[in-house]
Amino acid sequence: MDQRMAKHSPRARDVNHSNVLQREHRAVEEGTGSAVTRDFYCHRCSCKVTEYAHADGRAEELADVALYLCRTCAAEAQRKGTETVGEYRILQRLGRGGISVVYKAWHAPTCRLVALKKVVPESSSREGAEEVFQKEVKVMQTLIHPHIVRLIDYRMVEKPYYLVYEYLPNGDLYTYVQKHTVSVTDICRIFCQVLEGLEYMHRKGIVHRDVKPHNILLTLDKKAKLGDFSCVKNLHEDGILKGDHGGLPFLTPEEILNHDYVKSSTDVYAVGVSLYYILTDTFPFHFASPEEIIKAFLIKKKPKDPIDMVLQHKKELESELRRVIGNSILREDRILIQSYRKDIPATLAAIIDKSVAKNEENRFKSAQEMREALVLYLTDECASMKRS
Known part of the structure; x- marks a missing residue:
């Protein structure tokens, strides 16, 4: 041995x-x-x-x-x-x-x-x-x-x-909110916990690289735990595994332009997109749906057997999907969250919109910074409810 x-x-x-x-x-x-x-x-x-x-x-x-x-x-x-x-x-x-x-x-x-x-x-x-x-x-x-x-x-x-x-019995956050009513306040508390976990990781020089609602898991008492570390990167080590990026819509413009771009702040951006998605069930930018991309692909190819064509050109279709979504992330202006949810308080909307900004300089620089902004919002919200 x-x-x-x-x-x-x-x-x-x-x-x-x-x-x-x-x-x-x-x-x-x-x-x-x-x-x-x-x-x-x-x-x-x-x-x-x-x-x-x-x-x-x-x-x-x-x-x-x-x-x-x-x-x-x-x-x-x-x-x-x-x-x-x-x-x-x-x-x-x-x-x-x-x-x-x-x-x-x-x-x-x-x-x-x-x-x-x-x-x-x-x-x-x-x-x-x-x-x-x-x-x-x-x-x-x-x-x-x-x-x-x-x-x-x-x-x-x-x-x-x-x-x-x-084993986390309540499953992932996305599936959970599809089946249960969860208040905006509780959603924010969950994401504060996710950011707390990321703070701990980032202090160790570890970047998750695949933060998204499906990778936020819930305990019996609905506390959040970050899961699926198959894309994880240790910044203290040399080298990077090929293909170890997470979900495309949660990537920063910097990662779209440079696959090897790795910073702890990219996790924070993904948290912002995840929070936006959980509250709106959509992304902060427009892009064609997979169904629309496949339809356009078939119109261009004009196959006799569409199903066989899709199966034979799976990799080509995946590449086209990445190209379309990537271009949207790079070029599309971000849609303010209140465009979808007018009931979101202005203070919280500003936090979320900042977290998903196209320009890196306009975003939160760390998990701690975003968590502290959310905690301040929750504190003020709690105080306001007590006064009323």
């Missing part, structure tokens, strides 16, 4: 990354003394699972993030022919990205509910897929914060490669 493999062997992996996570956990929880043994309960039926929760010795370390499912409830949740990945049993598919798929899973020894991110079979042999996962692991081992999703486990020695994160 070579030195690299020995370092990442299952036994060494569990010990090493557990130690790192525990050290970071103690560092952020100031004033904690010796660990206190507590009871843990099933997330669904509330029966006690304490004995199982302590099986791997990490129950206290993960007490603030772990959810549990007793064996009876887990058996009911599992479908016939349930896939097993290591010690984890797949319960439900949650989503898919470029090289990975995310599942809700159950850790049999501890009864812990988790989100398991696995490299999809067609990507596991692709150049760079392993490197992306390795990079994510390396960064996530250093990030322990209340508003950043917690890495719990991983396997990078043998296929299938996977990462294991805490």
Whole structure:
């Protein structure tokens, strides 16, 4: 076994990354003394699972993030022919990205509910897929914060490669607001938490690069946690992975012009676009929809079989989509948020419009600056409500 493999062997992996996570956990929880043994309960039926929760010795370390499912409830949740990945049993598919798929899973020894991110079979042999996962692991081992999703486990020695994160039952912010009514004030509080997580990351020289509503996850009590670090960049390291940008509409004009442009302020811009999008269900600039782009493409090609043409020219269509959206980000004037939402208070509208400004010099320079502006707005809003 070579030195690299020995370092990442299952036994060494569990010990090493557990130690790192525990050290970071103690560092952020100031004033904690010796660990206190507590009871843990099933997330669904509330029966006690304490004995199982302590099986791997990490129950206290993960007490603030772990959810549990007793064996009876887990058996009911599992479908016939349930896939097993290591010690984890797949319960439900949650989503898919470029090289990975995310599942809700159950850790049999501890009864812990988790989100398991696995490299999809067609990507596991692709150049760079392993490197992306390795990079994510390396960064996530250093990030322990209340508003950043917690890495719990991983396997990078043998296929299938996977990462294991805490499970967030309320899902992503975009899907949540489609199903529930959330006040403007609560939305702003959520984004303050996202910015707080980014402040922590940026102080460490780490840029997320894929901030968007689908990557803002919600805990049981609706606290925000930033997730999906597959595009993450450590500014203290040299080099950059190809194709590790996030969603195109959330990129700054600077990133459109220069793919290698990386600054912490680009995350802040993405937060602004995300906040704008959550409040309006649209972007702060006009661009043709994917359907319109495909229609124009087909009119130009005049194919006999449109469906076959789309399938055969998928990459060309994706390139055209990037070109159209990119040009809109670069050329289109920003649409003031009150054009869509006249009920948005002027103070808040000014914060949002500043955060998505086309010119970098007119935007917030840091996550802290934008968060402080939102906190001041929320403070004044609260005081105003009390007076009335």
